[in-house]
Amino acid sequence: EAGVTQFPSHSVIEKGQTVTLRCDPISGHDNLYWYRRVMGKEIKFLLHFVKESKQDESGMPNNRFLAERTGGTYSTLKVQPAELEDSGVYFCASSPGARSDTQYFGPGTRLTVL
């Protein structure tokens, strides 16, 4: 069974540019989460999809971040325009269903904004 995949693994962009991160969850997992780890700090929740619906987006830092999950399969996280403080590692995770389910993490996308 394929795990959670993320693309790209690294991205280096200039401040003000746009970047789109992609996450492919484990097949059949309805729940998809985005998290972010800024250098040296804890991993923080960004948002949670159940199928194609946003269940909880309380962690999204501001309106420069836009997440979508069309058709309830893969998800994208767009940052537009990127700022220096957006640098960090963006993790995606998926789980089958219930809130108590274990979340399976992708390898992360390291974003560097110069």
Next chain:
Amino acid sequence: AQTVTQSQPEMSVQEAETVTLSCTYDTSESNYYLFWYKQPPSRQMILVIRQEAYKQQNATENRFSVNFQKAAKSFSLKISDSQLGDTAMYFCAFGGPSNTGKLIFGQGTTLQVKP
């Protein structure tokens, strides 16, 4: 709001010895879940062990076990017979029914296993 604290940024242990990583949390909920994840260098984060708060028995997975003290809100991870492959960053995480599934993580502990 729930919080998770890992007070040991870095630790080291000799191969084959035992090490304990600490984690404390704060919550007003009674039904929740606790997790330890590990992220080896340049590799994917994987689940090490999980504990349901309603279970009194401490979870165990091979060489990994937890000491879950619900009243003290403590959830430490013990690694026995440490191996070089245990070198990783370890994250403690909290998940509860009111959190809609999101996990709250501690700051992480970098563990170095020395030969």
